[in-house]
Amino acid sequence: MNDRETILALKAGDSKAFESLYKQNWRRVYNFTNLYNTSSVEVEEIVQEVFIKLWEGRDLIDENKNLEGYLFIITRNLIFNNSRRFFNEAFYQLTVLEAMGESYNIEEELEASDLRNQLDALLEKLSPRQREVFILSREEHLTYKEIAARLQISEKTVERHIGDALKFLKKNLQLYMLFMLVC
DSSP states (O other): OOHHHHHHHHHTTOHHHHHHHHHHHHHHHHHHHHTTOSOHHHHHHHHHHHHHHHHHTGGGOOTTSOHHHHHHHHHHHHHHHHHHHHHHHHHHHHHHHHHTTOOOOHHHHHHHHHHHHHHHHHHHTSOHHHHHHHHHHHTSOOOHHHHHHHHTOOHHHHHHHHHHHHHHHHHHHHHHHHHHHHO
């Protein structure tokens, strides 16, 4: 069965077609979700919900359009909604501070907090040594020479770890910023 036929079968309520689409697409949905969540439990819940929504909304699927795009939109919306829940408490705290006369830009504060959370999640995906070198450089403000001495590695190794970490972060933060612009 080709993709169009599979989608038509799904729209008709064929559970085998659903199973086939799930097997073809779950890994992509999982990997995309994993870029924005550090908890594997949350990632799995979102992936499950994506496919529940696919099943429940099967009548709305256009068999002539790209199913991957449809899954991306569902996934993006669920990730965004999930993130929004975590910021409710921070939003409440900032609202109280603002009401007390403190001058806070709540939207900027939430965006900065969200970006920091995303950066922390990406740092967790680095190798332990890369993460250690990057944190010593960027958060403890040590020079390459100081990091090399502390970790007993060469300055070239420090430079390579920092370069690789920056490439990884730049690539993934660009995806994140694109995601935020689409939302």
